[in-house]
Amino acid sequence: MENKTIKININGKDFEENINSNLLLIDFIREKIKLTGSHIGCDTSQCGSCMVLYNDICLKSCSVLAIQMDGAKITTIEGISDGDNLHPMQESFRECHGLQCGFCTPGMIISAIALIKEKPTPSEKDIREHLEGNLCRCTGYENIVKSISAGAEKMKG
């Protein structure tokens, strides 16, 4: 397997790593950088558990190779807040009971933040449509949708 060195910025920090060219971005993030907040739920780009932000756009990191991300700036769930306080969207998930097992939650929150960037005041329908690529098996979505509405308000400050 061919090796390649890539430079990548994750959560504001620069990394330079020599990696196998078949390494998926999600495995790079979890195994090399040891940020395990992004999860793997399907491997085939349906569930959204592995979502990260790539220039404010949400990206399913199970479906790109790490080498394709050479030079990219990535934000994972660990990078959305300062580490002491929760991001308003996280707070809102907590308050609105927007998670049960929490496995889908990092992806949901990344997805929600990307939505709010695009549409600061999304309607319920907007939210539901936007979540098309994020599966949750625990909550039935009801409280996730509520969390995102409330989070959008909070993000206005």
Add this chain to the structure above:
Amino acid sequence: MHASFVRSPYSHAKILKINISEALKLDGVEAVLTGEDVIKWSEPFVVGVKQPMEHWCLGVKKVRYVGEPVAIVIARDRYIAEDATELVNVEYDLLPPVMNIESSIKSNAPILHEKVKSNIVSERNFNYGNVEKAFSLANNIVEIDVEYPRNSCTPIECFNVISEYSDENKSYNVLSNFQGPMALHPVMAMALKIPGNKLRLRAPQNSGGSFGVKQAVFYYIVSISLASKKVGRPVKWVEDRLEHLIAATSATGRKSKISAAITKDGLLLGLKIIQYDDCGAYLRAPEPASLYRMHGNLSGAYSVKNISLKNYVVLTNKTPSGLNRGFGGPQLYFGLERLMHKISKVLNKPHLQIIKTNLLPQNSFPYKTPSGGILDSGNYQKAIQKAEKDGGLEELEKRRRGKRKVGKLYGIGFAAVVEPSISNMGYISTVLSHEERLKAGPKNGAYACATVSIDPLGSISVTIDSLPQGQGHQTVVQQLVASVFSIDPKNITVSSDLDTHKDGWSIAAGNYSSRFGGAVAGTVYLAAQKLFLKLKTIAAKNMNINVEDVIFQNDLVFSKNNPDNKITFSRLAGSSHWSPDTIPDAMAPPLRETLYWTMPQHKAPNEKDEINSSGSYGFIFDYCGVEIDQNTGKVIIDKYVTTHDAGTLLHPEIVNGQIQGAFAQAVGASLYEEFKYADNGEFLSGTFADYLVPTANEIPEACILHISTPSPFTPLGSKGVGEGNSMSTPVCIANAISDAIEQDKITLPMTPPKLWGLISKKEDLPKNLNLEITDEKKKISVELYQNYTNKKFWKYIKNKLRNIV
């Protein structure tokens, strides 16, 4: 080291040869575990029925379902292990598969387990009351044939196992996201040919969903443990989604036929029930429990006294079945509640009237069912009344009239369901005859275990045995214990991880049968109370007052008569640790209580085959309005009302979260989800593009209502609530569809093409009938199946999907 499985692409075949030499040549590959090792180092899993079946932790000599593991590659990293699985060359001799119950029970069917000589591995008849007499007195006999599909709640996190073999101790140390029941611990230890204490099993505090499904990881704990033995190092395996969908587990499929003897008013005089369960290729523990979990509540919410039942356990060339939210409930109630609907159609009376005619009267609790269940409490009439009024049934009926007037297909469905919780572990032995049970020794009960302890700084630690995966057990316990000691919940930590070497557990430990609310929370409460009394006695001695005068309030302890005579909670706790002298004589000193609790109502099945299969029984009454899009066959759930009686509600928000979650999964089961196989046994649901889990767009908001009749049998009066909608919703939606299209034969999932086939006439067949396969991803997945059998699956999927983000 990392493990990757070599799996059978065929549903039924003899294994002729496994050639591992090419795989071993790949740099980074350490070893390959095959059937030879498995025969040497392990035993087949024990089976719940007395039959000569062998279920090893890898396919040995034969494979019986697509995805059955035949070898494990153990390598330095997972990528290498996965690549090497393609280099393992397995030669098969194909056998004809049996893919459904009908073909499996035919006399000339290919046999899965030759020594059994039949694919029906268990057959039992039961008779309660006098069914023949009931049928001879009937004004009318109504019959229904139904099928319930194989599906799964597919947690978003898949299975994980890390096992470490110690050659020195001949023991295994396992960390896995197993969810219990711990009754499977002896099953694993026996398969590994070791005493129980040589299998240390740890399950983590958090796990990404389970819904019963992660029970099935036990099968892999054994094979990964052998893999560790093979290489003498710890081995890790993380299941991927394809493996999960193809081979993890499935709810049992069921075919049932129910006949009802009724009066002219629709009163049930007797029921004849025949059930065939499709348990897949092996009867894997705790199966055939699906068929018996509902045994005590066979008659549902109704007062019918005469029941005959024939149960058959059937094997097919599919993934072995196992726990899945609702476990036996969706299957039973799909038949029973479709029957009630049919009776209403036959008699031309409102469906709800037929339900009400048959409901158990208000004052009949605790009620002994014909099959031995003891329904602890309830007020079914009150729940229905509330649902009608607060849910707006009249409005909904008006809406149906309006829709129908303008030519729409609109229907209303109902379902009344008894939701059992806290399984009596002895119910599974109902599959054996009374004589067999006598020989095996009685089985009954289900211990819950909790430990509450106070440290020298006055904070409290609680350990529970319920192994939750997101159901908020920790939160509930924290609040419960805080209320007992009147301290800040922040000072309470709850551990829900489990270590078989250190924690209190019994075979009943785990997260299943909705046992938390009734059993586990109750046990915590009793343990906390006991410790509280102890602490109160210590406080009385300390403060020189009578025990009954000690008051605990807001982290303070003081005298009722003299509030100035006080001490902080943490000080009291500290002194009990630091100065044993302050502890009254004859009192066990440590500030720690471990309590085991079980129910006296949990008896073993008796000679009449009566069994109180659960400890507590809630009630659910649902109704919904659905509209069918006549152009596409799509079902639109217009309104859904679900009313629950789960006794005392410990945490209403968490309860509603459970209801919403179960409801969403049940909508999936009703309309989208099914493990599909082609007739030749090929598996057709290998990705989430084919096994369609609902997204936020498909799940409507349900109107949730509650009434509460506390259980007299559980310490807090609470009952399980997590599985109810898995039982009530599929049949409620099916009844609404049946009402809308005025047809009887409703099979789930009611996908648009299926429904469209029912409502359309031949002449307006659409050009593209393949409605389910619409977008790019779905097309890919069809190609994927073909490629899977060509063993290029992984490379293919990754290359394809890398380009679609």
